Amino acid sequence: MGQRVAIVGTGQTHHRSSRKDVNGVELIQEATSRALEDAGLRREDIDAVVIGNMDHFEGINYVDMWSIDGNGGLHKPVMKVTTGGTTGTTVAIAGYYHVASGLFDTVLAIGWEKNSESDTTAAIITCADPYWERPTFGGAVAGLATAACEYMHRYGITERDAALVAVRDRKNAIKNPYAHLRKQITVEEVLGSPILAYPIKLLDICPRTDGACAVIFASEDKAKKIADKPAWVHQVSSRHNYTFLTDIERSGRMPTLYEACMEVYKNAGIRDPLHELDVIEMYTPSSFAGLVWIDALGVCDEGEAVKLVSDGATEMGGELPINPSGGVISTNCIGATGLIRVAEAAMQVSGRAGEHQIEGAKLALATGFGGCSWSDVLLIGSAKPN
Amino acid sequence: MERVAIIGIGQTKYEREKRGETFADLVFEVVTKALNDAKIGIEDIDNVVTVSNDFWDGRTISSMAVTEACGSYGKNVSTVEGDGTFGAFYGLMRILSGSFRSTLVVSHCKGSEGSNHLITNAIFNPIYERAIGLDSISSSALQARRYMEKYGITEEQCALASVKNHKNAKDNPFSQIAMDICVEDVMNSKALSDPIKLLDSSPISDGACAIILADERMAKRVTTRPVWVKGVSHSADAYNLGDRDLAEPDALIRAAQKVYDMAGIQEPLREIDVAEIYDAFSYQELLWSEGLGFCERGKGGRLIESGKTTKEGMLPINPSGGVLSAHPVLVAGLARIAEITIQLRGEGNGRQVDGAKIGLAHGINGACGQAHCVWILES
Numbered sequence: 077m078g079q080r081v082a083i084v085g086t087g088q089t090h091h092r093s094s095r096k097d098v099n100g101v102e103l104i105q106e107a108t109s110r111a112l113e114d115a116g117l118r119r120e121d122i123d124a125v126v127i128g129n130m131d132h133f134e135g136i137n138y139v140d141m142w143s144i145d146g147n148g149g150l151h152k153p154v155m156k157v158t159t160g161g162t163t164g165t166t167v168a169i170a171g172y173y174h175v176a177s178g179l180f181d182t183v184l185a186i187g188w189e190k191n192s193e194s195d196t197t198a199a200i201i202t203c204a205d206p207y208w209e210r211p212t213f214g215g216a217v218a219g220l221a222t223a224a225c226e227y228m229h230r231y232g233i234t235e236r237d238a239a240l241v242a243v244r245d246r247k248n249a250i251k252n253p254y255a256h257l258r259k260q261i262t263v264e265e266v267l268g269s270p271i272l273a274y275p276i277k278l279l280d281i282c283p284r285t286d287g288a289c290a291v292i293f294a295s296e297d298k299a300k301k302i303a304d305k306p307a308w309v310h311q312v313s314s315r316h317n318y319t320f321l322t323d324i325e326r327s328g329r330m331p332t333l334y335e336a337c338m339e340v341y342k343n344a345g346i347r348d349p350l351h352e353l354d355v356i357e358m359y360t361p362s363s364f365a366g367l368v369w370i371d372a373l374g375v376c377d378e379g380e381a382v383k384l385v386s387d388g389a390t391e392m393g394g395e396l397p398i399n400p401s402g403g404v405i406s407t408n409c410i411g412a413t414g415l416i417r418v419a420e421a422a423m424q425v426s427g428r429a430g431e432h433q434i435e436g437a438k439l440a441l442a443t444g445f446g447g448c449s450w451s452d453v454l455l456i457g458s459a460k461p462n
Numbered sequence: 463m464e465r466v467a468i469i470g471i472g473q474t475k476y477e478r479e480k481r482g483e484t485f486a487d488l489v490f491e492v493v494t495k496a497l498n499d500a501k502i503g504i505e506d507i508d509n510v511v512t513v514s515n516d517f518w519d520g521r522t523i524s525s526m527a528v529t530e531a532c533g534s535y536g537k538n539v540s541t542v543e544g545d546g547t548f549g550a551f552y553g554l555m556r557i558l559s560g561s562f563r564s565t566l567v568v569s570h571c572k573g574s575e576g577s578n579h580l581i582t583n584a585i586f587n588p589i590y591e592r593a594i595g596l597d598s599i600s601s602s603a604l605q606a607r608r609y610m611e612k613y614g615i616t617e618e619q620c621a622l623a624s625v626k627n628h629k630n631a632k633d634n635p636f637s638q639i640a641m642d643i644c645v646e647d648v649m650n651s652k653a654l655s656d657p658i659k660l661l662d663s664s665p666i667s668d669g670a671c672a673i674i675l676a677d678e679r680m681a682k683r684v685t686t687r688p689v690w691v692k693g694v695s696h697s698a699d700a701y702n703l704g705d706r707d708l709a710e711p712d713a714l715i716r717a718a719q720k721v722y723d724m725a726g727i728q729e730p731l732r733e734i735d736v737a738e739i740y741d742a743f744s745y746q747e748l749l750w751s752e753g754l755g756f757c758e759r760g761k762g763g764r765l766i767e768s769g770k771t772t773k774e775g776m777l778p779i780n781p782s783g784g785v786l787s788a789h790p791v792l793v794a795g796l797a798r799i800a801e802i803t804i805q806l807r808g809e810g811n812g813r814q815v816d817g818a819k820i821g822l823a824h825g826i827n828g829a830c831g832q833a834h835c836v837w838i839l840e841s
Contacts, residue, residue, distance in 0.1 A: 078560035130523070131516040131543070137584035140544065141828030144701045151716060154698040154833060155552065156543045158516070160523035166540055170552065176559035179463070203523040316539045319486070319530040335536065447523050 078176040080461060082299035082306035083426075084292050085115025086419035091256040091287035091407045094192035100134055104188050105146035107288035107412075111184065112148075115292045115302050122292070123180040125149035128157045128167040129189050129411030132199035147186055159316060160203060161216075161361065161446020163187060164289065164414025168442075168454060169312045171293040181295045182302075187415035188288035196284045196410075203447070205320060213321050216361065217281065219449075221273035224364035226326055228275060231379045233367065235275050239266035240385050241366040242279050242405050248392060249402025251431040256285045256407040266363070280363040280405075287409030289416045296460075307422035309454060310439075310461045311340040316450035324449045330365075330372035332451035333443060337374050340441075340455050350375040354437040355424050356398045357417035359445040360405060370398070373441065392434070400424070400432040414444030418454055425458040463724065466557050467681035467688035468839065469564075470500025470674035471800040476638040476788035479574035480668040485519065486531035488570045488670035493532055496566065496672040502684055507674070509562045510534040512541045513549035513569035513792050517581045532568050545740075546671060546796025547825030547835035551694055553675050564676040571790040573666040585829050587702070598742070598829065599663065603655035605708040605830040606745040610657065612709040612760070615748060617657050619763030621648035623747040624661050624786055626772060631783025633812030636797075638667050638788040648744070662744040664789035671796040673803070689803045689839050692820070693724030696835035703830060714753030714824075714834040722755070725838040727820075730755045731770070731777050734838075735818040736805045738798035740826045741784045747771075750824065750831070751779065773815060781805070781813045795825025799837055806841035 087110025089095070089103055098106065104127075112118065125147050127140050136142050140149070140156035147154065159166040164187035171185030197215035204210045213219050227233055243263055249255035261279055269278040292302075299306040315332035318324050325331045337349070346352050356373065360366030370381035375396060384390055390398040399405075401420040404413055421440035423429040429437075438459065444452035472495025474480075474488055483491075489512075497504060510532050514524035521527060525541035532539075538561075542549035546569040553565035582598035609615055622645060631640035643661060651661040681688040697720070699713035700706050718730075727733045739754065741747040748762030756777060757765040765771060771779040780786075782801040785794045802821035804810050810818075819841050827833040 078558060132522040135584060135588070137515070137517045137581060138544075138828050138832075141585070141698065141832045142587075142701055144698060144832075149698050150700060151697060151713070153696045155548055155696075157540055157552070158523075158543045159525060159541050170540060173552070173555045173559050173561075176561070177555035178558055179555060199522050202521050203526050205527070206521070314538050314540065315536065316525070316529055317535050319526060319528070323530075448526050448529070 079178050080296040081172050081175040081293055081309045083422040084294045084299050084303040084306050085111045085117065086422055087111030087114055087290045088254040088416060088419065089287045090254055091285045091409055093256065093283065093285060095286040100190050101143050101146035103190060103286065103288045104143050104186055107290040108146065108148055108184060108186060111290035111292050117302065119148040121182055122148055122184045123182050124153040124174055125184045126155050126157060126167050126170045126174060127186040128163040130158060130160060130163060132202060133194035133196065133410065134190055148184060159447055161410060162414055162444040162450050162452045163411045163446065164416065165418060165444025165452035165454065167415050168291060168418040169314060169452060171291060172309050172312050175293045175295050181298045183293045185291045185293060185415065186288065187412035189409040189411040190286045191284035191409065192286050209321050217273045217276060219321055220362045220365060221276045224275050224362060227364055227368040231368065233382050235267060236263060237382045238280060238363040238367050239263045241360065241363040242266050244391060245399050245403040245405040248400050248432060249406035252401045255402040257283055276362055282361055282404045282408035285407050285409040287407065287412050289412040289419050291415055291419050305426040305458065307425045307456050308461050310457045311344045311455040313339040314452040316447055318448040321448055329378055330369045332449060333369055333372040336451045336453040337372065340453050341374060344455055349373065350396055352439060353396060353441050354439050355400060355434045356396065356441045357401060357420045358398050358403065359414060359417055359443045360403050361445055363405065397434050400429065400434055414452060417442040417444065421456040425456055464558060465678040466554055466675055466691045468673055468803045469676045469681050469685045469688055470496040471803050472496035472499060472672045473636045473797060473800055474669045475636050476667045476669040476790055478638065478666060480572065485527040485570050489528040489531040489568050492670045492672040493566065493568055496674050500674050500684060504533040507533065507564050507566045509538040509556055510566045511549050511553040513546050514541065515543050515792055517584055518571050518576055518791055520576055528570060532566065544827045545825035545835065546792055547799065547823065547837060548696060548827060550673060550796060550799055551696060551835060554691060554694060557675055557677050563680045564674060566672060566674050567796065568670065568672040569793045569796045570670040571792045572668040573791060574668050578666060599658060600655045601703060601829045602743050603658045604703065606657050606743065608708040609745060609749050615763045617649065618645050619766060620662060620744040620748060621645045622766045623741060623744040624648045627741065627780045627784040627786045630773060630781050630813060631787035634782045637783040639665055640783060640787060658743055664742045664785045667788050667790040669790040669793055671793045671800050673796060673799055687807045689806045689841055692838040692840045693721040694837045695720035696833060698833040701832065708830055711749055711753035711831055714750060714831060717834045717836045718754045721836045721838050727838065733820060734777055734822050735820050736781060736802065736815040737777060737779045737822040738782060738801045739779060739824040740795060740798065741780060741786050742789060744786065747779060778815045781815055795835065798823040798825060802839050806839055
């Protein structure tokens, strides 16, 4: 590893289904201003900017250039990274490497999306190969529904088991002032909600949200001066293994998430993640994924995730709380979603998560999901890494 | 900055339409070439940066099309959406972080599969600018006109860049448009958007390029002809065209100053042996030459008239034929790095600049060079 890197400020918009009062640049500006305020920095203190979203949602080409007024990158190095749903974590990882390289001391990473301006499914459909897969895998729901059917078959889980994840996350969201959907739901309501693609129902899946998130990464020297409790980046990893949706390996644990987690644990010396991790902000595109993928985090045996969830281990007061922020099922401004996981993980280990704080959280995992069953993982801790 | 080298490169031939090849085919071709060039296998690559753009590819998550072809399975990987010089910059940072030894950077684009007008129109403000039809050509025409008006640059001076670069392209086996033309031919070519004419403009191109960056230890182990990164910097200017004086490439001036500081260069015209710069239009070679400090402000026309930038001159610019001779968007900046690598290895054959030891590669992002990325490389 190169220079030590810490997160010294985070900012989010109040996420909503439609922010008609602002345009995209203004939305970005809201999040960046809050991150700067959080860190006690000014725009001129930022050395470089990394930004990401998914082009086809807003129909803006060269977003990094278009958003200069809101991203604060005038006369600075500005870079755009984008990898689909993993964009937010990809932005965070790029922010990390900017600082770890030693070329920059203070870097602003921004993820955003204004989904109200898009036809989300129409845009997502075009990620599939135009000849082989576009006619069959229509948008995000179809692929997730296919996977959910397979999980039900393979592990014997029920729609009711999965609904518990949605109920948990929506309950947690009530305590997060930035979350989009902040209303308690019940298992019965999930089961009774309209079917989108069997077995996924409306309340099993993430919403489409307008929102932005900004995270400030700083070198060790700067971090100590800027923040009382910097959140240190211990490890980052990404696996974007597949091109075709039909190539996704459907045996064993969710492969890219498992590989990325194992790399992170190995490099961080973590042997017992269930007990060593204090909190996880997990990118859960659907309740079924949020349930089954827990085993890919290495915190239980394969197929045992349902037990962790039904026993309450992933609740706020449980052994390993997952998504105290309310997660993706409560808020999904796609290009920002992964970065919100990182911001929330940083807030937890800095003890600054407010009402949804996990007491004494020292080590947090943030995950991103997107593309063709791709994963990014970041490990964030309150202690300076070795 | 620790020492990082370019140890392998690969380019496709650039063509108007590669109808028989998919994005993955193009990427696989150049990745294979780069690995062979470096004499290493894909198992020696520990991380990958792909470069693509969803608008140009007509595909959301455009990098999804090439994950297999770039060999990133089971590796750390990311995707930059912008010119290839920016993707290479991210690849460099990942090595400097100490986390990786070798980054494969690969960029692809097929201009033939989309509408340049619609795709570049989408760069502009959706409310105020798109409806008037601004695109890469018409916005550049505004910049060319402003530059000519402010500094008395003539259309004939701009045409000299087209004449020189299309001639240079004859010695580059990868180039798309190679020909002997004269200033009159350029002046008489069809007007696209005044003052830009057809032969002032780069073509629509399909192609891909890959480079492999490695840390010093690996570079010294695997190759006898490393090309070292001496400095790199990028900078962005204001978005609205009206917020900039288009005759003043401020972002380029900033990026160049930084990179010259990093590389210890005081007199770029004398100290740099060869430059590959992003001449999407003929006027850009003149204007970017000024931004890069090869001449004083407003003297870009005189510089090209002086002959100093021909292949035999004091500072040959675009001996490959430049972007005017092949313009796969996003790829073009990475191709500039690949061409400088060829020059500094002394492998340029007909386009070789004698004794080239220090080279400059340049890429741009956004409309009218809103952002610039500058690399200084050394043999």
